[in-house]
Amino acid sequence: MRRGFAHAALLATLLAVAVPALSAPPSDADAAAAAKVLRYSFRVAETGFDPAQISDRYSKAVSAGIFEAPLEFAYLARPFQMRPSTAAAMPEVSDDFKSITFRIKPGIFFADDPAFKGKKRELVAADYIYSIKRHYDPKLNSRNLYLLENVKILGLSELRKELMAAKKPFDYDRPVEGLQLLDRYSFRVKLGIGDPRFINQFADSAFLGALAREVVEHYGDKIMEHPVGTGPYRLAEWRRSSKIVLEKNPNFREEFYDEQPPADADPVLKAQAATLKGRRLPLVDRVEIAIIEENQPRWLSFLNGEADVLEEVPAEYVSIATPNGKLAPNLAKKGLRAVRFPYPEVALSYFNMDDPIVGGYTADKVALRRAISLAVDVDKEIRLPRRGQAMAAQGPFGPGTFGYRTDYKSEMSEYNLPKAKALLDMYGYVDKDGDGWRDLPSGEPLVLAYATQPDSQSRQLIEQWQKNMDALHVRIEFKTAKWPENLKSANAGKLQMWGVSWVATAPDGDTFLALGDGRAKGSANKARFDLPAYNALYEKQKLLPDGPERQAVMEEAAKLMIAYMPYKISVHRLFTDLAQPWVIGFDRNVFLRDFWQYVDIDTERLKRQRKGS
CATH class of the missing domain: 3.90.76.10 (Dipeptide-binding Protein; Domain 1)
Structure with missing residues (x-):
């Protein structure tokens, strides 16, 4: 697998260096000049567009x-x-x-x-x-x-x-x-x-x-x-799991660009924002979104000028795009911009607390989940499948939200294989039939079932899970399905384990504590965790204003989540977005989903670069 990704990286590097000017059929350039089109992609398919029914x-x-x-x-x-x-x-x-x-x-x-x-x-x-x-x-x-x-x-x-x-x-x-x-x-x-x-x-x-x-x-x-x-x-158009097209709403009221970058913003962004000031929103006529689940095609599509913005450069290509955290010279020469940021999220694997194998609140079940967590080598996950684009999570709170502390440390990030083995031995999860794999205390086989997706990033992550569980002598099987299918099964409580991320929609840690709220089972609370002591703390912190008292209550709730381990919270991901030189005004606001109305396309520059001038 490593060899395949090395080949992909080499191919991407050659393309990035060897294509000084982007090329495309003239008809594309003509269409772009006639109507300003912003093109980019999702790496996961959508489910639909009703606010009362969607959660992805x-x-x-x-x-x-x-x-x-x-x-x-x-x-x-x-x-x-x-x-x-x-x-x-x-x-x-x-x-x-x-x-x-x-x-x-x-x-x-x-x-x-x-x-x-x-x-x-x-x-x-x-x-x-x-x-x-x-x-x-x-x-x-x-x-x-x-x-x-x-x-x-x-x-x-x-x-x-x-x-x-x-x-x-x-x-x-x-x-x-x-x-x-x-x-x-x-x-x-x-x-x-x-x-x-x-x-x-x-x-x-x-x-x-x-x-x-x-x-x-x-x-x-x-x-x-x-x-x-x-x-x-x-x-305007929707081909499920393939393409989404949005067009300007003719009835949209008069709203004008008046965005103020912070004092320490990128000078290029400051200049672009000044240029856009007073322009009527939205600035582009159409937004075309392709669903490209594999990382390599998404990356190459952007390099070939088929996408104007690449949100979240795939981890395996970050070192090519931004070596040592700076935009690669060949990309900078072409006028591309990079925006790097931590996401207010947690990447996690959950245990279904209603599952007969990994669920439950008794000491033996808690020991099993804690042992599995201790056997997960988070540092190796960051180095290998995530290519260094993450930082270990110590608890449930995402960066940039109230509740998150840079100096907080917990067992959530601990990797200790001997301790994990000793914990399983203590509670009777041992090899009872001599086949080399641990069994349940009852003598039945211990087999974990982990849901995953068919994309390359998911494959690399479950490869790491496989190695972790092999070292613990615990069988693990992976069940692959498309993301929307896994989401439907997760909401219905049908998955034993699944790896997902949870993102804050506002700069507050309450949304992360909701992962353990008993009333949110089947929605935010995919683990279906329901502990009265935790629920009480969750309710208490909601009533408090931001300050030391609320922080203390939130951390007390976090300790219960860490102790019972309904979630193995692994990392907070770091991301880099890229924008083509003809995109004006792009930046990442992690609490604003639809940036499209605030960016413009320089159609003249786009035409010049497409023609190779």
């Missing part, structure tokens, strides 16, 4: 360009700043954080759609109330419902339970105390729990973006295929 990062990225929440994160501001989007101003929040009042700007319209029967449809406050209610509809099985139930929007959970018990459809017309329509453009959210940070959820348009009820009712079960929002783009 890639579907959410597309949905974020179509739908709009009341608030948003400023594209270039650092530290990160929230600002109004469809809201006329920042909302009024009560002193106890239990009441949030929004006023929506008049004159915002949805994209045209047959559901509106030829009429322009204005965004109103009732659309946000309806969209929030959709997450409570049992039919939709929202994976983000826990984020709303955590703060107990008054009356909604009770309504959901009542109708589920009566086996009746969800009643969208039933008034509830927690969602109050004040007038055409104003609504109030009333909470049972005053969470100082709940307002962050209203900056996630792929979660609380507004849908029009008539569109949802018009398309019914096909709503995942027909997203209609007020955002800068609308869905």
